[in-house]
Amino acid sequence: MCISAVSVGLLLFILWMLAVQLCGQTNRQRDGDAKASSQPEAAVPKLLHSLSKRFLGPISSPLPGPPSLPFLGNMLDLAQEHLPIHLTSLAQRYGNIYRLNFGNTTMVVLNSSEIIREALIKKWSDFAGRPYSYTGDIVSGGGRTISLGDFSEEWKAQRRVAHRALQRCTMDSLHSVIEKQAHHLCQVLRDYNEKAVDLSEDFTVAASNVITTLTLGKSYDKRADQLQKLHDCLNKTVSLWGSPWISALDSFPLLRILPNPPFSRLLKEVGRRDKLIGKHIEEFKTLTDTHVHMTTVDLLIGGTETTASLLNWTVAFLLHRPEVQNEVYKELCGVLDVRYPKYSDRDRLPYLCALINEMLRLRPVAPLAVPHRAIRNSSIAGHFIPKNTLIIPNLYGAHHDPEVWEDPYSFKPERFLEGGGGSVRALIPFGGGARLCLGEAVAKMEMFLFTAYLLRDFQFLPASKEEPLPDLRGVASVVLKVKPYTVIAHPREQ
Numbered sequence: 487m488c489i490s491a492v493s494v495g496l497l498l499f500i501l502w503m504l505a506v507q508l509c510g511q512t513n514r515q516r517d518g519d520a521k522a523s524s525q526p527e528a529a530v531p532k533l534l535h536s537l538s539k540r541f542l543g544p545i546s547s548p549l550p551g552p553p554s555l556p557f558l559g560n561m562l563d564l565a566q567e568h569l570p571i572h573l574t575s576l577a578q579r580y581g582n583i584y585r586l587n588f589g590n591t592t593m594v595v596l597n598s599s600e601i602i603r604e605a606l607i608k609k610w611s612d613f614a615g616r617p618y619s620y621t622g623d624i625v626s627g628g629g630r631t632i633s634l635g636d637f638s639e640e641w642k643a644q645r646r647v648a649h650r651a652l653q654r655c656t657m658d659s660l661h662s663v664i665e666k667q668a669h670h671l672c673q674v675l676r677d678y679n680e681k682a683v684d685l686s687e688d689f690t691v692a693a694s695n696v697i698t699t700l701t702l703g704k705s706y707d708k709r710a711d712q713l714q715k716l717h718d719c720l721n722k723t724v725s726l727w728g729s730p731w732i733s734a735l736d737s738f739p740l741l742r743i744l745p746n747p748p749f750s751r752l753l754k755e756v757g758r759r760d761k762l763i764g765k766h767i768e769e770f771k772t773l774t775d776t777h778v779h780m781t782t783v784d785l786l787i788g789g790t791e792t793t794a795s796l797l798n799w800t801v802a803f804l805l806h807r808p809e810v811q812n813e814v815y816k817e818l819c820g821v822l823d824v825r826y827p828k829y830s831d832r833d834r835l836p837y838l839c840a841l842i843n844e845m846l847r848l849r850p851v852a853p854l855a856v857p858h859r860a861i862r863n864s865s866i867a868g869h870f871i872p873k874n875t876l877i878i879p880n881l882y883g884a885h886h887d888p889e890v891w892e893d894p895y896s897f898k899p900e901r902f903l904e905g906g907g908g909s910v911r912a913l914i915p916f917g918g919g920a921r922l923c924l925g926e927a928v929a930k931m932e933m934f935l936f937t938a939y940l941l942r943d944f945q946f947l948p949a950s951k952e953e954p955l956p957d958l959r960g961v962a963s964v965v966l967k968v969k970p971y972t973v974i975a976h977p978r979e980q
């Protein structure tokens with residue numbers, strides 16, 4: 487008798503809670519915006535709301551997502567070889583916003599540019615945080631890089647200083663710094679005398695020299711020992727940090743007590759990196775403060791592999807569609823006659839700009855941006871997002887969204903020409919809002935000038951008839967890179 491009274495009571499309580507939940511959902515469907523999920527009080531009686539919040543968590547339809555295994559959660563999804571492609575395929579099954587679990591963390595993946603814009607731009611102040619991670623803390627000198635530092639007054643000041651310094655460089659000297667490197671790059675390619683070579687290192691040196699000129703006041707020869715050491719160390723740091731052996735330490739603290747050779751190597755590379763950069767900073771007698779040090783690290787890492795990879799991807803795609811490079815060449819000759827382009831020529835070179843936009847769309851080199859953290863309770867696309875949720879902007883997914891892009895997997899620069907149907911608004915390779923890529927202006931000028939110089943001076947040809955054309959799937963880590971390939975740079979007759 488007593489038991490059945492309790493059961494009936496429980497049943498009534500559950501039904502009541504369900505009613506509250508349904509009431510919340512109807513309310514949100516009507517309103518559909520952030521306020522509905524963070525302030526549902528307007529439509530739900532206060533008492534019901536606070537009770538439901540207490541017992542059921544915030545009122546919202548649960549986020550869809552793949553089944554989560556005991557203990558492992560969705561770790562197997564996160565360990566996929568090409569994560570951006572895997573996350574994009576999950577969006578086809580679970581929609582443009584879904585969740586993944588690992589350890590005790592919930593991760594929300596955003597896969598359309600509208601949803602990413604809502605979180606990163608419209609509600610930037612809710613999602614400008616960065617998640618803390620054990621390994622991230624080690625590589626960022628205790629969260630003191632701009633890219634991994636959490637949102638705080640200190641971080642805002644650091645970003646402001648770096649932003650102003652970059653803006654000043656952009657206005658004063660960036661154009662001539664890039665021009666110099668572009669000329670040098672063309673000379674290096676000429677010196678290969680049409681030998682089939684892998685150009686990735688030359689692209690890296692060109693992009694890196696732009697950044698070292700801005701940050702350290704000098705550029706390096708490709709063979710310079712210091713440059714080789716710096717690249718080797720930065721590359722190893724980024725790729726080791728992206729490896730599952732090391733990310734597992736963030737989610738499973740118990741693993742930290744076991745021997746882990748990749749992690750020991752990462753610690754060694756971080757130490758090497760800090761010695762190399764520390765030497766330069768001391769040399770310049772600038773502030774020897776960790777923030778300055780880490781900002782230099784940020785600009786070097788952020789500004790080298792990204793631009794270089796995009797150039798490497800561009801040549802790889804052009805080998806698949808040679809008529810595109812001929813179109814760009816025709817446009818350059820028609821508009822500029824024999825002179826080299828300036829950044830101010832870009833409005834007169836729509837085909838070249840369309841090519842760059844298409845590359846940024848197809849191969850956003852930071853395909854999953856950098857994880858964000860919800861600083862407070864908020865909502866995205868009508869779903870409640872609790873404070874501290876990890877947010878992954880899947881830029882790769884947004885750029886392949888079939889709702890926005892016709893034939894999204896095809897390489898078609900023409901889509902960005904007038905009337906071609908490509909949406910520049912839906913293009914978000916640099917993220918947005920408070921965490922917008924700090925080097926966007928630098929990268930855009932570099933991409934324009936480097937690509938223009940290369941396609942003005944060279945026709946890129948496959949290494950041989952026998953070898954397959956470059957693999958366009960790529961290797962995804964923090965940066966999305968093309969697999970190594972060789973190419974012939976055949977000089978154009980001017």
Ligand code: HEM
Nearest residue numbers: 632633788789792852855856915916917921923924925929
């Ligand atoms: C094609 C080239 C580039 C692309 C596609 C790119 C893309 C991105 C993306 C997607 C983010 C993360 C945004 C987010 O968290 O939502 C980012 C952050 C960042 N990028 Fe870039 N980037 C490029 C080049 C550069 C260059 C040249 C520099 C330096 C000069 C740079 C410096 C940074 C820094 C410092 C951050 C961290 C910003 C923050 O957390 O506030 N990037 N970039």
